[in-house]
Amino acid sequence: MTQPAPASPVYWRFNPEVFRLIGIKCNDCGHISYPRTMICHECGSLNLEEYKLAKKGTVHTYCVNWAPPPNFEPPITPVIVDLEGGGRYQGLMTETATPEDVKVNSKVEMVLRKLITDRGLNVYGYKFRLVEED
Amino acid sequence: MRGKVAVIGVGMIKFGELFDKSLETMVQEAYLNCLNNVDKGIDPKEIKAAWFGQWSGGFIGQGAQSGQSLASFIGNRDIPVTRLENACPTGGDTFRHACLGVASGLYDVVLALGAEKMRDKPAAESLGGAGGGGGAETGNHPAWMIGQGGPAIQALHATRQIYELGHTM
Numbered sequence: 072m073t074q075p076a077p078a079s080p081v082y083w084r085f086n087p088e089v090f091r092l093i094g095i096k097c098n099d100c101g102h103i104s105y106p107r108t109m110i111c112h113e114c115g116s117l118n119l120e121e122y123k124l125a126k127k128g129t130v131h132t133y134c135v136n137w138a139p140p141p142n143f144e145p146p147i148t149p150v151i152v153d154l155e156g157g158g159r160y161q162g163l164m165t166e167t168a169t170p171e172d173v174k175v176n177s178k179v180e181m182v183l184r185k186l187i188t189d190r191g192l193n194v195y196g197y198k199f200r201l202v203e204e205d
Numbered sequence: 206m207r208g209k210v211a212v213i214g215v216g217m218i219k220f221g222e223l224f225d226k227s228l229e230t231m232v233q234e235a236y237l238n239c240l241n242n243v244d245k246g247i248d249p250k251e252i253k254a255a256w257f258g259q260w261s262g263g264f265i266g267q268g269a270q271s272g273q274s275l276a277s278f279i280g281n282r283d284i285p286v287t288r289l290e291n292a293c294p295t296g297g298d299t300f301r302h303a304c305l306g307v308a309s310g311l312y313d314v315v316l317a318l319g320a321e322k323m324r325d326k327p328a329a330e331s332l333g334g335a336g337g338g339g340g341a342e343t344g345n346h347p348a349w350m351i352g353q354g355g356p357a358i359q360a361l362h363a364t365r366q367i368y369e370l371g372h373t374m
Contacts, residue, residue, distance in 0.1 A: 081347040134360035196348035
């Protein structure tokens with residue numbers, strides 16, 4: 072897909088999602104939809120309430136991308152994370168010594184980072200970093 | 206609809222960067238391979254309709270063709286052609302619509318053909334730019350669109366499948 076330009080209205084429209092992690096929880100089936108939606112993606116229910124995603128979770132899946140889109144230095148490590156309490160978040164790893172440190176089930180947490188500099192503008196959002204296992 | 210549908214010929218060309226081949230050449234080679242694959246042969250004019258699958262011509266450099274261009278490519282300009290663009294399911298959906306054309310009783314013989322001319326743009330645009338992939342959520346979330354792209358999203362699926370089902374590369 073094409074990355075949105077930093078000045079795109081999509082960043083303004085999804086500000087609550089991007090910076091406050093606001094999603095939707097279905098009062099009928101419990102499914103968490105994120106970004107927010109008027110109709111539960113899982114069961115079609117309209118009985119929904121806002122739900123704030125947790126910032127911690129475990130890696131559901133990952134890959135190492137050696138041919139990333141423009142404005143990235145390879146390699147980058149995209150991940151999909153199962154969050155504590157439910158919901159998933161897709162993002163990029165940060166602060167890994169090597170991409171090989173990331174595995175399925177690795178414990179991670181969100182940190183606010185600059186995602187990209189594009190056309191002279193910075194775009195911020197959450198990335199994931201590994202957390203120490205107890 | 207009670208009509209039964211049979212695949213009577215298939216044709217494909219070798220995948221690759223194929224810088225020396227145009228979209229038209231690729232289409233024509235696959236089409237001729239398909240005709241030659243039909244048992245006891247076929248008169249191409251028996252094909253009365255076609256569906257042309259293209260993941261997204263406009264994004265990746267081949268230009269957004271009309272379906273009708275396929276009719277010209279195969280020298281059968283009288284037939285109607287629908288161009289079908291449906292992300293990753295484009296191929297399966299193109300085939301499904303061709304089957305419906307026969308099963309409905311409207312046509313006896315139809316053509317389903319898909320082609321992508323991906324590498325007339327640099328890799329960062331044609332490969333990295335390709336693919337929403339993530340479905341309803343990813344295509345909606347601005348931060349999720351950053352640093353992704355079709356191959357990365359498919360790789361994420363592959364990693365999980367290897368983990369769950371024990372597949373090997």
